[in-house]
Amino acid sequence: MPINVGAPPAVRPFGPLRGAAADAARSLVASARLAWAIEGNWAEPLYLAAFLIVRPLAFLGLFLAVLSIGGALNVSTIGFVVIGQAVFQIVSAALEGPTHALLDDRERYRTIRYIFATPSSLLPVSVGRSLVKAIIAGFSALIVIGAGVLLGVPMRAGGPDLVLLLTVLPLGLLSVVGLGIVLGGVCVQLRNDAWAYPQAVSSTVFLLCGAIFPPEVLPGPVQSLASVLPITWWIEGLRRALLGTTSPGILGAMPTSELILILAAGTAVIWLFSPRLFIAGIDRAREKGYLDRNTAS
Amino acid sequence: MVHSVTTRDPAELIGRIHRETNWGFGRRTRHALASVIARAYPRVIGAAREPSWLFFDLVFPILGMCSIVFLLRSRGVDEAWIGSTILATALLSFWISVVWMMGAQFHWERDSGNLLLYITAPVGLGSIALGMAIGGALGVVIRAVIITLAGVLLFGAKYQVADPLLLMLVIVAGVAAMYSLGVCLSSVFLISGREADHLGSLLNEPMQLLGGVYAPVRSMGTVGVVALGILPLAPAIDALRQVAVPQLATTGILPVGIELVILVVMTIIFGVIGRSLLSYIERVGRSGGRLLARAD
Numbered sequence: 001m002p003i004n005v006g007a008p009p010a011v012r013p014f015g016p017l018r019g020a021a022a023d024a025a026r027s028l029v030a031s032a033r034l035a036w037a038i039e040g041n042w043a044e045p046l047y048l049a050a051f052l053i054v055r056p057l058a059f060l061g062l063f064l065a066v067l068s069i070g071g072a073l074n075v076s077t078i079g080f081v082v083i084g085q086a087v088f089q090i091v092s093a094a095l096e097g098p099t100h101a102l103l104d105d106r107e108r109y110r111t112i113r114y115i116f117a118t119p120s121s122l123l124p125v126s127v128g129r130s131l132v133k134a135i136i137a138g139f140s141a142l143i144v145i146g147a148g149v150l151l152g153v154p155m156r157a158g159g160p161d162l163v164l165l166l167t168v169l170p171l172g173l174l175s176v177v178g179l180g181i182v183l184g185g186v187c188v189q190l191r192n193d194a195w196a197y198p199q200a201v202s203s204t205v206f207l208l209c210g211a212i213f214p215p216e217v218l219p220g221p222v223q224s225l226a227s228v229l230p231i232t233w234w235i236e237g238l239r240r241a242l243l244g245t246t247s248p249g250i251l252g253a254m255p256t257s258e259l260i261l262i263l264a265a266g267t268a269v270i271w272l273f274s275p276r277l278f279i280a281g282i283d284r285a286r287e288k289g290y291l292d293r294n295t296a297s
Numbered sequence: 298m299v300h301s302v303t304t305r306d307p308a309e310l311i312g313r314i315h316r317e318t319n320w321g322f323g324r325r326t327r328h329a330l331a332s333v334i335a336r337a338y339p340r341v342i343g344a345a346r347e348p349s350w351l352f353f354d355l356v357f358p359i360l361g362m363c364s365i366v367f368l369l370r371s372r373g374v375d376e377a378w379i380g381s382t383i384l385a386t387a388l389l390s391f392w393i394s395v396v397w398m399m400g401a402q403f404h405w406e407r408d409s410g411n412l413l414l415y416i417t418a419p420v421g422l423g424s425i426a427l428g429m430a431i432g433g434a435l436g437v438v439i440r441a442v443i444i445t446l447a448g449v450l451l452f453g454a455k456y457q458v459a460d461p462l463l464l465m466l467v468i469v470a471g472v473a474a475m476y477s478l479g480v481c482l483s484s485v486f487l488i489s490g491r492e493a494d495h496l497g498s499l500l501n502e503p504m505q506l507l508g509g510v511y512a513p514v515r516s517m518g519t520v521g522v523v524a525l526g527i528l529p530l531a532p533a534i535d536a537l538r539q540v541a542v543p544q545l546a547t548t549g550i551l552p553v554g555i556e557l558v559i560l561v562v563m564t565i566i567f568g569v570i571g572r573s574l575l576s577y578i579e580r581v582g583r584s585g586g587r588l589l590a591r592a593d
Contacts, residue, residue, distance in 0.1 A: 065516055
């Protein structure tokens with residue numbers, strides 16, 4: 001006699017969302033709260049604030065010290081480095097976030113098998129963890145930009161170009177989170193040094209994307225790589241929104257409307273493929289038993 | 298039952314325990330030396346057996362070095378600074394090793410369960426720390442050489458070393474002082490909880506800035522002078538720059554000889570402090586067991 005399993009349980013709505021979208025949104029919010037508990041609740045607020053302030057400022061100081069070699073520091077020309085370095089804090093956190101979250105859950109807290117056993121998908125969980133890391137890094141970015149203002153970096157007259165800022169900021173954030181989850185899907189397959197790959201990618205992107213120097217300084221073929229990275233145009237867009245000027249060289253030659261178009265197209269392409277690549281990576285990891293192992297790396 | 302210790306004469310048993318545990322200086326030294334070699338061995342041999350470790354140990358510093366070199370080139374500064382950046386990156390690989398492979402090591406060992414074995418084994422934590430330092434330094438030498446060669450090949454840096462012996466002295470004294478500080482850091486990391494990873498991050502960029510790694514410590518003003526007295530990176534890099542890149546000798550804040558003395562004094566002071574801290578931790582670890590609990 002067949003067993004009557006009845007109708008599948010209804011998914012509770014989440015705001016205006018229904019069905020699978022509500023389920024995904026709920027998972028995303030829950031994982032974001034968890035990420036905050038892990039990333040923002042590891043120390044007393046004062047200690048956490050000091051950490052968020054000291055490291056990015058030291059990073060900025062390091063580059064400013066280099067810029068001061070061979071003469072006094074000219075604050076009117078350091079806006080390029082200040083904004084690039086500030087924004088890259090977010091890029092780095094979003095690129096590395098999903099992989100570190102997956103590996104933390106797999107190897108440190110050993111909870112990934114339980115998350116996988118729930119009806120939630122790992123995709124919204126990883127996106128939520130990554131977004132919170134990026135937002136925390138955003139505080140550091142604001143501190144760096146604030147330090148730049150205090151140093152006398154000339155910002156855009158009349159304040160930031162809010163239209164450009166609100167157009168470029170979410171596009172770029174989505175693109176780096178998308179790239180981050182692809183890295184997560186790849187790195188969960190790896191046995192050795194899975195933690196190190198996202199950092200290697202992040203360091204390479206830092207070198208290529210014109211964060212602290214114009215891409216023209218790079219060797220010819222590498223410049224082409226720089227120009228296809230959406231992150232390059234994201235940072236340039238934010239520079240224009242905050243500084244009110246265009247960067248020198250090939251970055252500055254691009255009209256703002258085309259820059260937004262390239263960034264939007266890049267983000268769309270990334271999100272066309274990244275969820276599929278992530279899910280394929282996680283499915284393969286499950287088949288091979290990689291979600292339940294400890295590499296001790 | 299004839300061989301059971303309970304049936305033996307207690308006085309004989311006590312005497313035997315005293316004979317077997319009251320080692321002379323020679324035996325204690327031999328035992329400590331064997332422990333040092335045993336702990337250094339996996340640092341050198343193990344590292345060579347895992348090519349991916351070598352790959353990442355090289356990739357990160359080289360990418361960082363490239364960023365600084367391209368930043369310098371974009372500003373059109375003297376090419377001598379590029380040579381200095383390459384040397385600084387090579388020396389920095391020792392510092393990274395000190396922070397993560399010395400400072401954070403006992404913290405990781407605790408989380409993986411090895412610290413319990415260290416505490417219960419008849420080996421002092423000091424010997425283990427010294428073995429980690431010697432093995433770690435030997436393991437990083439090859440990385441530092443490759444980084445320097447890569448920098449020279451990629452960017453065409455040139456060096457004029459008039460006194461190779463002085464250069465060797467500066468490197469050895471700098472590395473010894475850094476690893477000596479690493480022994481102190483290992484105690485600090487061990488008593489840290491979840492903050493340990495973040496503490497490691499705080500010891501990277503801020504210390505690179507204070508240590509005048511890429512730009513002369515002189516540009517830091519008073520802070521730079523203070524760093525010269527407490528942070529081994531600062532005198533080591535400053536002396537290295539003066540010895541290997543003579544064009545930049547004028548950027549040195551102190552004569553090389555004085556910086557060498559500072560490094561030797563740092564090695565001794567940090568070594569003594571680190572040894573005391575480790576003895577304390579060993580005592581507390583054995584008696585209370587609190588330090589053996591996982592941080593998370």
